[in-house]
Amino acid sequence: MAAVNAPRGMRDFLPADKARRERVLAVIRERYRAHGFDEIETPVMEEYARLHAGIGGDNEKLAFNILRRGLDADAIRHAADDPAKLTDLGLRYDLTVPLARFYATNRGELPTVFRSIQIAPVWRAERPQKGRYRQFMQCDIDIIGDASARAEAELIVASLDTLAALSLEGATVRINDRRALDAMLEAFGFAPEERPGVLITIDKLDKIGPGGVAAELRERGATAGAVDAFEGFLNGLSAAEAPARFGRDQIVAKLPGGIPDEIVDHLVGVGEAVAAARGGGEIPLQFDPFLVRGMGYYTGTIFELAHPSVSYSLGGGGRYDGMIGRFLGQDVPAVGFSIGFERIVDLVETAGAETAEAVVLVHDKDVPVAELLALKAALVAEGSRVRLEQRTRNLKGLLDRATADGYTAYASVAAGATRESLELKPLG
Known part of the structure; x- marks a missing residue:
């Protein structure tokens, strides 16, 4: 008899594993609520058009779509060249697009500045491999309605506090701004139409180094003078000693001239707010001018959560001020932070014993x-x-x-x- 297994990329959890996961989730919920966030719930499905609106980046290609009801084989055959004719719904591939729709739907019943928690499974048609699943849990906090640096600082402080509560102290947050990235590429001379491809290559900097980035950009046919200027800048940064603290000097030292002051001011404001919330001392932030994050909806600050025990990120997020406007017809500032639950739960040595015997x-x-x-x-x-x-x-x-x-x-x-x-x- 053939083995009876869960669908590829999906998992069963035995009672002990399930209990352990729930205890970790309980800590996450408790810490987020302590920081003033309120939990909501959205449907596991959203309309096809919303999930494929060009704002979900590569994740849109990984969406599980659901056939319209009542289609027969002949209708499916004739509409096979247009997925929109075959499907009207899809499983959510993240929690941010559903949140934007939720806010547009329920705005009249929500506070001016809304702080949300969403903890729920999402689905992506990934190629299953170690640590990568087709169904997995996401833990998101978002602030909608606040354009100030305070919003990013609240998210960062709450997330670091949550990791500390799980005995994962010592985490840091890499931070950048998509506007700074775009201004940097403009300063070097990259044309607007080639910048998305340039960002894809820059995202590989940690793996292939400055020389590899420059070589790949030349292979892509990027503007030669811009590549030369960018390579020289990268080599200059590699040779320079990075400032020890996060602040204006560190940020300016890692950027070419001509970056708008308001972008630097916003980043500095985030650092100052985080420092104040943590009682001063060293700020657990690291400015990374080449942090990209691939989601197409990011419009400003972006960040990733790092921990010294692992080489990969444990979460991340950023500003997506333009997303809700697609549903409301007017822009609403929004920023979110997602903890990588499936990665974190494997790092937590003990999820805490049950208090009851x-x-x-x-x-x-x-x-x-x-x-x-x-x-x-x-x-x-x-x-x-x-x-x-x-x-x-x-x-x-x-x-x-x-x-x-x-x-x-x-x-x-x-x-x-x-x-x-x-x-x-x-x-x-």
Whole structure:
């Protein structure tokens, strides 16, 4: 018989894994709520046109689309060249597009500055591989209606606090501004139409280095003079000693001349607000003028969450001031931060033990059901979690399984047992 598995790129979670994930999620929710964010819920599906509006970057290509109801084989065959005729809905590939639609729908019932939490699964038609799934959990916080640097600072402080609560102290945030990137490319002489491709190459800087970036840009046929100027700038940065603190001097030192002051001022304001929230001292921010982030909807500040224990990012986000305007007809400032839950949950050594005692009642076969349920009800009323298990020959195997499932104590139950006669023994 063939193996019976979950769909490719999707997973089952056994009770112990599920409990561990829920404890991590509980910490994330608690910390976000402590910072003034309120949780919302949106449908798992959105309209096809919204998911394919050109604002989701490459993720739009990975969307799972849903066939219109009532289509027969002939209709599908004739409409195969136009997906919009075949589908009217799709599974969400992130939580930002649904949030923008949610805000446009419910704006009249929301505060002027709205701070939201969304924790929910999303779906992408990825090629399954280690650490990359077709269904995975996202944990987002967003602030809508605040164009000031305070919004970014609130998101950064809340996210760093959340990691610290999960015993992942020492995280830093790489930060940049998409407007600074565009101004930089303009200063070097790249034409507007070639800049999206240039950004794709710049995003590989950490992997291929300045020489590799310059070589790839030349292969792309980018403006030769602009590539030369950019390569010289990169080599100059590589040779310079980076300032130790985040601030105006560090930012200006890593940018070519001509970047508008308001962009630098906004970044400096984020750093000052984060420093104030954390009581002064060293700011856990690193200005990275070549941080790109691929989502097409980013319009300003962008950031990524880094931790010294891993080489990959643990989350990120940025400003998307233009997205909600597509639904409302007027721009509304918005900025969000997404924690990579699937990556973080694997790093958390312990998700915290359950506070209530978890008890297994190992009973003989002849114990009346009424007695068992009365004993269980008494322990539940005391605040314990209780499982009934009939005694087996392999008692050790039974208790080992209960320990793996998070149970902390057990008691042997014979006929006539009472709550007072139960002797709880520790597990593990």
